[in-house]
Amino acid sequence: RLDKSDTPPSTGPSSLSFRSHTCGELRSDHVGERVTLCGWVQYLRQDQFVILRDFSGLTQVLIPQEDSAGDLKAALCDLTVESVVKVTGTVRRRPDGQQNKAMPTGEIEVQAESIEVFNLSRKLPFEIKDFVKKSEALRMQYRYLDLRSFQMQHNLRLRSQLVMKMREYLCNVHGFVDVETPTLFKRTPGGAKEFVVPSRDPGRFYSLPQSPQQFKQLLMVAGIDRYFQMARCYRDEGSKPDRQPEFTQVDIEMSFVDQAGIMSLVEGLIQYSWPVEKGPIEVPFQTMTYEEAMRDYGVDKPDTRFNMKLIDLSEIFLSTEIQFLRSAVSQPGGSFQAICVPDGAKLLAGKDLENLKQTAKTHFGQELTLVLVKADGTLKSPLKKLLSPSDTDRILQRTAAKPGDLLLTAAGSSQTVRPLLGHLRLHCAQLLESRGITVRDPAAFHFLWVVDFPLFLPKEGEPEQLESAHHPFTAPLPEDMELLYTEPQKVRGQHYDLVLNGCEIGGGSIRIHKASIQQYVLNNILKEDPSLLSHLLEALDSGAPPHGGIALGLDRLVSIMVGASSIRDVIAFPKSFRGHDLMSCAPDFVPEEELKSYHISVNWLTKQK
Amino acid sequence: RLDKSDTPPSTGPSSLSFRSHTCGELRSDHVGERVTLCGWVQYLRQDQFVILRDFSGLTQVLIPQEDSAGDLKAALCDLTVESVVKVTGTVRRRPDGQQNKAMPTGEIEVQAESIEVFNLSRKLPFEIKDFVKKSEALRMQYRYLDLRSFQMQHNLRLRSQLVMKMREYLCNVHGFVDVETPTLFKRTPGGAKEFVVPSRDPGRFYSLPQSPQQFKQLLMVAGIDRYFQMARCYRDEGSKPDRQPEFTQVDIEMSFVDQAGIMSLVEGLIQYSWPVEKGPIEVPFQTMTYEEAMRDYGVDKPDTRFNMKLIDLSEIFLSTEIQFLRSAVSQPGGSFQAICVPDGAKLLAGKDLENLKQTAKTHFGQELTLVLVKADGTLKSPLKKLLSPSDTDRILQRTAAKPGDLLLTAAGSSQTVRPLLGHLRLHCAQLLESRGITVRDPAAFHFLWVVDFPLFLPKEGEPEQLESAHHPFTAPLPEDMELLYTEPQKVRGQHYDLVLNGCEIGGGSIRIHKASIQQYVLNNILKEDPSLLSHLLEALDSGAPPHGGIALGLDRLVSIMVGASSIRDVIAFPKSFRGHDLMSCAPDFVPEEELKSYHISVNWLTKQK
Known part of the structure; x- marks a missing residue:
């Protein structure tokens, strides 16, 4: 007798729960087992079947037709779409001709024996079907419904698994330390894209950093040796398409390493964490200089597909x-x-x-x-x-x-x-x-390193003045070191960008680890006030090891992996392109009273745009 | 011949780096091997030895005394303490009588053959020795030096490993999905402890949430089924001892589960992730009702040691x-x-x-x-x-x-x-x-669940009005359900606190999953304006599964594990008790110009306190 217990297993996706199996799990092997499923009503068919859905798939539940099971039948037939129920029943093979090959559970159905209705659903603003087109605004307003689609479930779960594999690679394979760095920090000089956070000290503000750049370097000075973090970063760019005010980067920094070392590490990281179903990734990745990229492709992030x-x-x-x-x-x-x-x-x-x-x-x-x-x-x-x-x-x-x-x-x-x-x-x-021509294989993933970037570029609007091409902490190529003091505009940096299918998904560099060089760059080349970075300069003077790192844009990487047209499709609760949360209506007005403890008031008269 | 290559291994803490081994790794097994170490000069002894340090330990480097190695000797003898070097040499057994049993590498030394000086260190404000007492302010100002101590390295590394094991347990053992939720969110009504973040929309502010409570519940409505996140949370409490304006919680939510299920999950989580060297943890944990705790210990978080x-x-x-x-x-x-x-x-x-x-x-x-x-x-x-x-x-x-x-x-x-x-x-x-009496075993870890809390408490200063003991989303005990409509002050909630050695390290509950009950609690008992939570009420009405969860205070948990007196000792870059970053001087003044795009100005005239 196959009638196993319908209690939950001790591990796996149904452990510790009311169900014994998920809705995507049952096969003909399970025929005869008594099971308990929990899920949402996808639809009812002819008062004969309830199709039950959870994150893992669909199962057909057979509604009993006997008079003796009248209450159960009534309960099942009264269900509204998207109601949440628990059904206990016995798995049986579908009658011949009724199997559904397109459905992973299509060989079986569950003959309902009891039901508990957890919640009846109201009529929803849209159906939970992947092929039902919804406006972006509606999707955002009812994000908790939008996320029920198999596509969004897939995107978020793939993201979670990717991050888990990345962590295993960094922590378990290469001895990295996951360190959390503050997000309430000091404002970067000229950091026009940083959100400010008023403090209780009059006139003083924290700033939400665009990246943990300073902290990761300080951790190397602190001897942490190998740091990583899935770092929440903030950038206030107003309205830009497919940008988010908060985003996540895979933030990595290593001591006693050179450019080749970081590049190998990242190649290994991508290879190790890449989902099996997306096919293998070959390493090393193609490498191209900035000059070659500009010459052959006219951009610094060529789509080499x-x-x-x-x-x-x-x-x-x-x-x-x-x-x-x-x-x-x-x-x-x-x-x-x-x-x-x-x-x-x-x-x-x-x-x-x-x-x-x-x-x-x-x-x-x-x-x-x-x-x-x-x-x-x-x-x-x-x-x-x-x-x-x-x-x-x-x-x-x-x-x-x-x-x-x-x-x-x-x-x-x-x-x-x-x-x-x-x-x-x-x-x-x-x-x-x-026009229907296949120019780029949609299943292809072309990774590319772009290297040997110029360290400085002429400042926009002030071309006789130089500014950092990436940031002021990037070290020059060793062979260009002398040019720093003679023709800085010719110096190439130890910077590397990682490009995937023509999108920049990461960038990093070997950093300057000598205080004297860092000071020269800040003072003499960038003409910046070095007192604003005095803590970093002091740190470099206190036994800083050679170090370098990289930051990968996790949202962008995942969106390319799953073929999403926007990073919003790989973020659980994204903001609209104007930076609004359409579900909760954030940002919102705050009573003047509550602003008092922060010593700020709103300039209602300021008319801007 | 044992003379192995001094190239880095392909995995482990020295992979991809300039070194072949860490400074804590060499044993008598390695005698005869040519190795490369990178590290900081801990001290020099009699122009004979340099003691090299990295995160993993210390190694004694022997300075050659032959005339032919004069340059090498000079380079080594000129090193200042905390300078960073790379030394290549051959491992040899220390002469008899010179072994140091207290030092894991005390049987060997490395005979230096070449050196590269990466950085000379200035004279530092304090020595990097665990027994050197430093003031808290100095430690915070030079955090990158403070973190070099073995104790701080241990704390941060243990934290990283603990979190990794927790993730393995949640993701790999129980099928949880790691979902990142926004930190720029809508202000909670009356959320006086929430930092505000001005937006470019005049008068509108984001708020940094104290926890992802609403999002985790919405994820359950969204069918994510099992969510976790190492969630950054924010609380503006001004100056409170051993509180931080940002902190991390292990945030968990599950669908189709009851209180016993969540408690088992957390017991398994602690047991699985507990560091081996701290001894085994026995489960299930002791459970006590709130009433028993108050009766026997006079607190709701008894120290049962x-x-x-x-x-x-x-x-x-x-x-x-x-x-x-x-x-x-x-x-x-x-x-x-x-x-x-x-x-x-x-x-x-x-x-x-x-x-x-x-x-x-x-x-x-x-x-x-x-x-x-x-x-x-x-x-x-x-x-x-x-x-x-x-x-x-x-x-x-x-x-x-x-x-x-x-x-x-x-x-x-x-x-x-x-x-x-x-x-x-x-x-x-x-x-x-x-007075020298051992009342509590410092190596003991007593976990305790406290359950059956009252759901509501009389409001402070307004005792005829009730407020939530924890938060308005906690479900009543099933057997107290009817009391909700008659004597709500007697209702106990499905809330559970996790207590370790008398500290509350976590709390959670089974949530209300029916919109009608949630609305009744908000409207009739708490007298709150339900329109502020309309998106949540709407979500509960759209097919919400039964669900519950917990949040564990990671900083506090780790600080108890390592025996730290303050959570500052388990956070890489903490704020002072006044909320300041003493290294970078955050929060700081922001030019009025830069506040303009946020439509705010500072009320310099407001005198408070």
């Missing part, structure tokens, strides 16, 4: 008679470059091409010149009559353009032409995909 | 001729109670006794009457001449007081007498311990 690289055609035009091209390419930093969109001439409409040119003009202040290669191999282009046959040949040869392809070309400063073509490359990939 | 329970002597005095006693015990709720302090009469001085009486008067408004049992068995007490010989016998019998013992007695309302004697019980334990 497809080609369409930038091609520099400048040398063809060094001695051209086309005046505007020769002038463009012979200027310092000038170039003539192209990307070749395969089948672009065939697939893109006149309106698409107009849009491309418009984008170039509006966002980059650049003329874009199109060259369509017609089916017969002849060109259609404003350049056509200007080009000599040999120039044409060389262009087609260098770009490997075939009949039906489209060339996007631009002449001007590489500083502009590269980002323009880098941008249009991605735009064209999307356009082609919208 | 020692006896000295409260003894109710009321019945002896129901018919006494001592007027003030008879009147006290015959009033409703009146009683005469005692605790017996073993050897108290012998060990406590007159000044101690005066202090006890003073405390009773000042903090409890109560007369304390002392009864000293002298060596010859006779009493010394103001009561002595009032008591009949039979009363005296009965008192000595009931209290089991022996010669040399001290009885503390008080007559009055149990509401006052119990907390008074509960307080003095702990005070006397401390007093006895300060």
Whole structure:
């Protein structure tokens, strides 16, 4: 007799609970067992079946039809959709022809013997079915319903499992220490994106840090040796698409390590924690210098899942008679470059091409010149009559353009032409995909390291002044060390970005560990007031080990893994793009009384935007 | 030949680093191996040895004395204390008589062959030695030095390991999902202890929540089934000893579970994650009702490591001729109670006794009457001449007081007498311990559940109005359900507190899962505006499963485990008791300019305190 007890197991997802099994668990092996399930009513069918759902799946419950079971039948038939019940019954094989191959539990059903109704549900604002389209606002307002969908359950559970594996790798495999750092901290000088938190000391504010950067370095000075934290970070950027005011980064710092060491660590981390069902990840990842990335892809975070690289055609035009091209390419930093969109001439409409040119003009202040290669191999282009046959040949040869392809070309400063073509490359990939062409394999995960970034960049609006490309703590490449004192704008940093499918999912660096160098960078190059970082400088002077680290954007990484279009889909309770919680209506007004202890008042008269 | 490579291993605490071994790792097994160590100079001895330290321990490095190694010798001898170096050399057995048994690496030393000096240290404000006493303020200001001590390294590492084991238990053993909930949330009505965070919407503020209570319940409504989070929580309590404005709780919530289920889960959690070196933990834990705890210990979080329970002597005095006693015990709720302090009469001085009486008067408004049992068995007490010989016998019998013992007695309302004697019980334990008596085993860990708390308490200052004893979401005991509508002050809640060695380290409850009951509690009993929690009420009405959970105070738990006197010793970067970060000087002033985008200004004229 198979009639096992319907008590919960001691471990696993049903331990310690009212149920004996989850709704996704029962198979034909269980036939004859007495089981207890708890779940939500997905739907009722013909007063014959109740389909019960929990996070793990669906089970069909058979409603008894005998007169002797009238009360039970009535209770089951009276259930509303999304009510919560406990059903005890016996697993039986579905009659022949009634099996459902598409349903993991489709071979069995549970013959109900008793029911407890925990809660009847009101009529809900939307159905809990993955294919039911809901507006983003409705999803956010009723987030607790939205999260019931199998897709959202999958996203949050995958995230939890990924983080658990990452922790195992860091703690158990490599001896890292999980250290929590404060989120009520001192304001960073010029930290315009930091939320402030008023304190009870008049005029004094805490600040919610954008990252634990200072703390992780101080932990290395403190001899913690290997630190990590799933760190909550804060950034007040107002309304930006797909940004959240609070987000999570996998924050890592190590002592006595070099750039190669951190990169190996992270490769191992991704490989170890990668979900089996997403296929294996190969290490080491491809590495590219910043210069190569800009040259070939026009961006510092190339999507390497497809080609369409930038091609520099400048040398063809060094001695051209086309005046505007020769002038463009012979200027310092000038170039003539192209990307070749395969089948672009065939697939893109006149309106698409107009849009491309418009984008170039509006966002980059650049003329874009199109060259369509017609089916017969002849060109259609404003350049056509200007080009000599040999120039044409060389262009087609260098770009490997075939009949039906489209060339996007631009002449001007590489500083502009590269980002323009880098941008249009991605735009064209999307356009082609919208026409049904597979440009990027949606199941592919291309990891890429970008290295050798410039350490400093000209300050926006003040180009004779330098600012840190990433942050002031990044160490120079050892071979560029001397340039720090002579031509700092040429110094490359020991910084590395991790890129996945064209998204930056992490960045880190080896840090400056000598107080004198850090002071020189702050004082002489960045012209910052070093007193604001005096505690860090003092720490570096107190026996700081060489150290470096990285921060990975967990929300972004998970969203790419699950193929979500927004990081909101991998966060349990995200804010709207305006930073609002649509469920609870945060942020909200606070009585003036309660602000008094913080010595602040609201400037109602200030009219801004 | 044992000369193994000095390259780092692929896993473990030295993987991917410049070192081959840690400074605490080498034993006589390693003799002959070429190794590389990285660490801090603990001290130099007679130009012969450098003692190198990292998080794992100390290793003695032998300075070569040959003329041919002059540069190496000079480099080593020039090191300042706390400088950071890498030393490569060969492990050798220490000469006979030079072994140090007290040092785990005391059988070996490393003969230096090369050195790289990463950083020389300035003279530090204090030495990195556990026995060097430092002021709390200095420790906080130079936290990165304070953390180098073996004690602080131990505390932070034990914390990290404890948390890792807890996660393994919750995720891997019981199928919990780690979900991050927002910390920028809506202000709780009357949430006077919540920090506010101004937003860019004029007059609107986020609030940093004191716990994820609403979110964890919403996650149950969302079908997450089993949630946990190491949750950062915030509480603005101004200056309170050993409280931190931000702290961490192990936050747990489960669906389809009862009180016994949550209690088993937590017992298993503690047992699973408990450090081996602290000895085994036995489960189930002792359970006591709130009523029993108050009756026997005078507090709702009894320290059960020692006896000295409260003894109710009321019945002896129901018919006494001592007027003030008879009147006290015959009033409703009146009683005469005692605790017996073993050897108290012998060990406590007159000044101690005066202090006890003073405390009773000042903090409890109560007369304390002392009864000293002298060596010859006779009493010394103001009561002595009032008591009949039979009363005296009965008192000595009931209290089991022996010669040399001290009885503390008080007559009055149990509401006052119990907390008074509960307080003095702990005070006397401390007093006895300060006299060298072991009252509580410092290595003992007594876990205790306290259950059956009252659901509501009379509001302070407004005793005819009820307020929640814990929070408004706690469900009544099923057997008290009817009382909710008739005598709510008598309802006991499905609340449970976890107590360790007399400290509350956690509390939780089974929640109300029916909207109608929750609404009744908010509207009719607590007289709160339910519109402020409308999203929660709506959620309960949308198919909420029965659920419950708990939150454990991680900082407090770890501090008791490691025997720290303050939770500051188990937090990497704590705030001072006034809420300041003494290292970075947070909170700090913020330029008025930067407050503009938040539409707030500082009320400099407000004088408070």
